[in-house]
Amino acid sequence: MAWTLLLEQVLNGLQYGMTLFVMASGLTLVFGVMGLINLAHGSLYMVGAFACAAVAAATGSFALGLVAALAAAAAAGALVELLVIRRLYARDHLDQVLATFALILIFSEGTRWVFGSFPLYLSIPAALSGSVPLPGGSAYPVYRLVVIAVGLAVAAFLFWLIGRTRLGVQIRAGEADREMIAALGVDISRLYTAIFALGAALAGLAGALVGALQSVQVGMGEPVLILAFVVIVIGGIGSIRGALVGALLVGLTDTLGRFLLPQAFRAVLEPSAATGVGSALASMLIYVLMAGVLIWRPKGLYGAAG
Amino acid sequence: MTRLIAALAGATMLAGPALAEMKVGMITTLSGGGAGLGIDVRDGFLLAVKQAGADIEVIVKDDEQKPDVAVQLADEMIQSDGVDVLTGIIFSNIAMAVVPAALAQDRFYLSPNAGPSALAGAGCSPNYFNVAWQNDNLHEAAGAYANTAGYANTFILAPNYPAGTDALTGYKRFYEGALAGEVYTQLGQTDYAGEIAQIRASGADSVFFFLPGGMGIAFLKQYAQSGVDIPLIGPGFSFDQDILPAVGEAALGVRNTAQWSPDLDNEANRAFVESFQAEYGRLPSLYASQGFDTANLLISAMGKADVADQDAFRAALREADFASTRGDFAFGPNHHPVQDIYVREVVDADGTLTNRIVGVALEDRADAYAADCKM
Numbered sequence: 001m002a003w004t005l006l007l008e009q010v011l012n013g014l015q016y017g018m019t020l021f022v023m024a025s026g027l028t029l030v031f032g033v034m035g036l037i038n039l040a041h042g043s044l045y046m047v048g049a050f051a052c053a054a055v056a057a058a059t060g061s062f063a064l065g066l067v068a069a070l071a072a073a074a075a076a077g078a079l080v081e082l083l084v085i086r087r088l089y090a091r092d093h094l095d096q097v098l099a100t101f102a103l104i105l106i107f108s109e110g111t112r113w114v115f116g117s118f119p120l121y122l123s124i125p126a127a128l129s130g131s132v133p134l135p136g137g138s139a140y141p142v143y144r145l146v147v148i149a150v151g152l153a154v155a156a157f158l159f160w161l162i163g164r165t166r167l168g169v170q171i172r173a174g175e176a177d178r179e180m181i182a183a184l185g186v187d188i189s190r191l192y193t194a195i196f197a198l199g200a201a202l203a204g205l206a207g208a209l210v211g212a213l214q215s216v217q218v219g220m221g222e223p224v225l226i227l228a229f230v231v232i233v234i235g236g237i238g239s240i241r242g243a244l245v246g247a248l249l250v251g252l253t254d255t256l257g258r259f260l261l262p263q264a265f266r267a268v269l270e271p272s273a274a275t276g277v278g279s280a281l282a283s284m285l286i287y288v289l290m291a292g293v294l295i296w297r298p299k300g301l302y303g304a305a306g
Numbered sequence: 307m308t309r310l311i312a313a314l315a316g317a318t319m320l321a322g323p324a325l326a327e328m329k330v331g332m333i334t335t336l337s338g339g340g341a342g343l344g345i346d347v348r349d350g351f352l353l354a355v356k357q358a359g360a361d362i363e364v365i366v367k368d369d370e371q372k373p374d375v376a377v378q379l380a381d382e383m384i385q386s387d388g389v390d391v392l393t394g395i396i397f398s399n400i401a402m403a404v405v406p407a408a409l410a411q412d413r414f415y416l417s418p419n420a421g422p423s424a425l426a427g428a429g430c431s432p433n434y435f436n437v438a439w440q441n442d443n444l445h446e447a448a449g450a451y452a453n454t455a456g457y458a459n460t461f462i463l464a465p466n467y468p469a470g471t472d473a474l475t476g477y478k479r480f481y482e483g484a485l486a487g488e489v490y491t492q493l494g495q496t497d498y499a500g501e502i503a504q505i506r507a508s509g510a511d512s513v514f515f516f517l518p519g520g521m522g523i524a525f526l527k528q529y530a531q532s533g534v535d536i537p538l539i540g541p542g543f544s545f546d547q548d549i550l551p552a553v554g555e556a557a558l559g560v561r562n563t564a565q566w567s568p569d570l571d572n573e574a575n576r577a578f579v580e581s582f583q584a585e586y587g588r589l590p591s592l593y594a595s596q597g598f599d600t601a602n603l604l605i606s607a608m609g610k611a612d613v614a615d616q617d618a619f620r621a622a623l624r625e626a627d628f629a630s631t632r633g634d635f636a637f638g639p640n641h642h643p644v645q646d647i648y649v650r651e652v653v654d655a656d657g658t659l660t661n662r663i664v665g666v667a668l669e670d671r672a673d674a675y676a677a678d679c680k681m
Contacts, residue, residue, distance in 0.1 A: 005507045012499035109337065117341040119523055119552035124531060131533050138506065141531050144499065213531070214496040215523030215552055219339040223494050255500045262489070272488055279466045279490035 004136030009259045010252070015144045017251020018151025022206040023224055024231040024243045025158055026199030032238020033175045033195055036085060037093050039100040041203050041228065042221025043107035048073040048204025049211030049220060050115055053122035062125035066208050073204020074197040076107075081196040086189065108218050119217035122208075147209055154202065158240045171195060175238060230286055234293045236303030245301055250286050257285040327361040328608055331383035333376050333404065334394035336368035339519055342548040343396045343593045344368070347418045350597030351393070353578075353585055360605045365389065371396075373403035380404045384411050390613040391416060393600055396593075398422040398441060398469055409433050412616065414623070418600040419593060421642065423472065427675030430640040433616070435623055437600040439565055440642050440673035441469060444541035445476030447563035447647035447667035448514055452539055454665075455561070458483035461510035461536075463501055465517065466490035473516035473541070479674065486510030491517070498525045502532045514539045523552050530556030537561070542661070545652050547591035550659040557652045557659060565643070566595045566632050567650045567663045574629035589660060595631045602628040638672040640679035647671050 027041045051072035056065030080103060088096045124143045131139040162168040170191055173181040182188040207221070214220070231250050235242025262278030269277065293301060332351065335344035348366055355362050365387055369376035376395065383389045392408050393416040395401045401420040408415050409431045417425075421440040425431070452460055462477060462485060464470035470490060478485075486508040489501055505513055513536050517525050522544030529538065542564030545557055568579050568589060578598055582590040590598075606628035611618035626637050638644045647668045650661040 002507060005503055008503040009500055012497075012503065015499065016497050112337070112341070117336075117345050118548055119342070119520060121552050121554050123527065123554055123556075129531060131531075138503075139533055141533070143531060210496070213524065213528055215520035215527075215549075217339060217520050217523075217552070218341070220496075220520065223496065255497075258492075259500050259504065271485075275488050275490055276466070276471075279492075283466065283492045 002136065004134060004138045007134060007136070008138055008140060009255055011140055011144070011148075013252035013255035014248065015148050015251070016255055017248035018148050019206055019210050020224075020227055020231050020251055021151050021244050021247035022154050022202055022209065024228040024235070024247050025154065025240055026202035026206075027225075027228050028232040028235070028238055028240065028243045029171075029195055029202075030199040031232060033171055034089065034192055036088065037096045037100065038085070038199075039097060039225065040080065040103035040107060041199070042225030043104050044073045044077055044200040044203040045207035045210075045221040045224060046107065046111060046218070047076050048207030049122070049216045050111055050120065050207075051204065052208035052211055053120040053216045054115070056122055057120070062212070065122070066205070069204045069208035070201045073207070074201035077200020077203075078193055078197040080200075081193045085196060086192075089192075104222070112218050115218075117218065119215045122211045122216050124212045143212070147213075150205075150209060154205070155240070155244050162240060167191075167194070227286070230290050232300075234290050234300055236297075236300030239300070239302035242300055242302035249289065253289050254282075254286050257282040261285070328363070328391065328604070328613055329387065329389045330362055330364045330604070331380070331387060331389035331392045332364055332366045332394035333369050333379050333383070333392065333400075334366070335371045335396045335400075336366075338371045340371050340396055342591075343419065344394070346548060346591045346593040347394060347396065347597035347600075349586055350582070350590065350594035350599075351418065351601040352597075353582060353594075354598045354601035354605065357581065358602070358605045360608065362601075362604070362608075366394075369395070369400055371400070373400050376400045376404050377407070380408055384408060384413060390414065391604060393418055393604075395420055401425070405434060406431075414613070414619070416600050416604060416623075418596045421673075423675050426640055426642050426673055427678035428680070430679035430681055432620055432641075432681050434641055435603070435637065436642045437603055438596045438643070439645075439647075440675065441472050442476035442479070442674060443565070443647060443668075443671060444543070444563045445473045445514075445516060446480045446671065446674075447649070448539050448541060449477040449480030451561065451563060451649050451665075451667045452477075452481050452483065452512060452514065454667075455512070455537075455539075457512035457537075457539075459486045459510050460484075460512045460514050460539075461486040461489075461505050461508050462514045463487075463489040463491060463517075464515065465493040465495070465521065467493045469518075470516060477514050477516075480668075481514075491521075495521060496524045498528050499532075501525075502529055502534060505536065506532070506534045510536055512537050512539055515544070516541055518543050519549070523549055526553045526556045526560075539563075542566075542592055542650065545650070545661065546593070547589045547660065548593070550652065554659070555654075558654060560652050561664065562650050562652070562661070563647055563667050564592055564650055564661070565645050565647050566592055567648055567661045569660075569662050570631065570633065570648075572629075572631075572633045575631040575633070578631045589658065599628070599630050599632070599635070602630070634670075638676050640673070640676045640681075642673050642676065644670050644672045 048069035052065035052069035055068035128143040231246040235246030265274035265278040391414045398420040417436040545562040607622035610622035649665045
């Protein structure tokens with residue numbers, strides 16, 4: 001196995017991890033600050049991808065599509081918070097799961113009504129379609145490097161927002177004691193709407209970025225949602241740093257596992273059996289990782305103690 | 307909600323008076339990720355019924371791509387609606403849940419898509435007719451095409467589930483060259499950067515892949531973006547009218563195998579493609595042609611025998627005396643098609659991506675399991 005191939009796979013793992021981070025950061029904000037399990041987070045991801053595809057098709061500009069994705073997902077998030085989520089804060093998690101599961105169905109069928117049942121076309125912008133040479137003679141697509149950069153930018157923005165701004169102070173305070181900050185005169189319901197819209201916009205951004213690599217279709221959000229939950233459980237609920245570390249761990253483990261495990265088994269088994277066993281184990285690997293982390297740290301890597 | 311809408315849609319689609327000569331229960335996938343396939347099968351089927359003015363009542367229900375829902379719908383259709391014939395199922399796992407029980411209750415089942423090997427070999431049944439293909443067929447044809455194209459070192463990949471392993475087995479059954487690599491991906495996987503890096507490093511001269519639905523769209527886009535230019539081969543599923551618009555230019559020029567193509571030159575097909583476009587405003591897909599053929603097979607049998615006389619009706623179905631959009635069409639001893647499978651190429655026809663036939667991969671192909679069928 002050439003080390004260039006390994007380098008390429010590490011980059012792939014980083015890129016995959018970064019897209020998971022953009023998705024998971026919104027989920028962990030909402031879950032951590034508002035105590036809300038939002039299964040419809042995957043639907044907001046889908047909304048972002050569809051908005052980006054529709055606007056990019058109409059205007060020919062991927063950048064405008066990205067703006068539309070952020071706006072549409074944030075608007076959908078704010079609307080959902082005002083109409084549905086707001087009534088669920090005081091309820092237990094089971095009610096939240098039921099209601100947000102209903103939202104998944106509504107979003108999916110609503111999207112089908114508007115856009116039809118066939119997948120939409122969304123491609124990467126021509127300016128980012130090339131590839132850069134890697135040492136060792138291989139090449140790596142520019143767009144995937146841009147995705148890594150966007151993920152880093154989102155991480156920096158969130159650290160700044162939470163750590164350095166007034167809104168961040170309110171978010172942290174709301175996480176610790178929501179009655180107290182309401183008593184101090186912060187409009188908690190407006191704060192929650194803003195956080196929810198922010199989380200939704202991040203999901204929409206992830207959907208648009210990934211939609212250009214994958215297929216924009218109804219139901220695209222649910223598989224990613226499961227992975228996003230794995231990420232925030234590993235990282236610790238409510239922690240942006242945890243989401244970042246968790247996402248990179250999951251991305252690297254998954255990508256490298258799929259690549260290395262079948263090769264490792266080839267040393268002891270004949271090729272097609274090795275492929276079968278290796279692939280089966282590789283698809284379990286992130287869940288094994290999650291179980292391992294939870295045994296070692298039941299609250300996740302950066303979960304609040306106590 | 308979907309079920310209600312589908313039921314309402316079904317109610318408005320009644321062809322003819324309340325007491326129709328033939329009652330058909332169509333269980334198909336109309337919501338979720340696989341809905342495009344079910345919609346095309348349904349639309350093709352209903353178009354044929356409408357064109358023939360046949361006295362058929364079609365009850366359409368959505369299985370939501372869930373075997374348990376499909377089983378429930380089948381019970382309801384058999385026991386309360388009293389359907390004579392069931393059809394419509396897209397996915398093999400759902401067919402395996404529904405078909406054996408329906409056959410045990412003396413109903414006919416006409417498969418417009420799924421062709422699991424279990425129903426083609428030892429598990430074949432007199433009342434089961436497959437109007438599409440046995441699941442391995444298009445992959446076998448891809449293997450045969452790889453030989454004629456002179457490929458000798460193929461990298462093969464498919465998702466790690468039964469239809470995926472069948473696909474690779476089907477390819478290897480006819481392909482005579484060496485394997486540069488064999489990879490199973492996760493079902494529903496959307497990022498193929500890792501696999502594409504392996505393909506780049508493998509030194510392969512061709513890549514065969516079976517990745518149905520959104521998986522194929524993702525793979526094709528990422529493959530085109532990666533700059534790897536090793537030729538691709540695949541079954542027609544990843545290159546058909548339902549997903550080509552979403553893949554875009556990344557699919558141009560790719561050779562794929564299918565038993566049908568919009569440019570297939572016979573009278574029935576020309577009329578079908580034209581009338582389907584007129585009726586629905588889009589090009590028909592492989593699945594639409596299969597739905598259309600399924601309905602025409604049924605209509606041909608209705609002209610020869612009464613469905614109440616099961617032996618006569620079965621004999622009438624077996625004759626396959628209808629003008630197939632595929633041209634020649636006949637049933638083998640296990641009631642699966644014996645048909646030509648073509649090599650197609652994705653082309654850009656005035657801004658619309660579609661397929662053109664470039665050759666025949668396998669002539670009069672039956673399937674590998676027919677010999678095990680005893681009936």
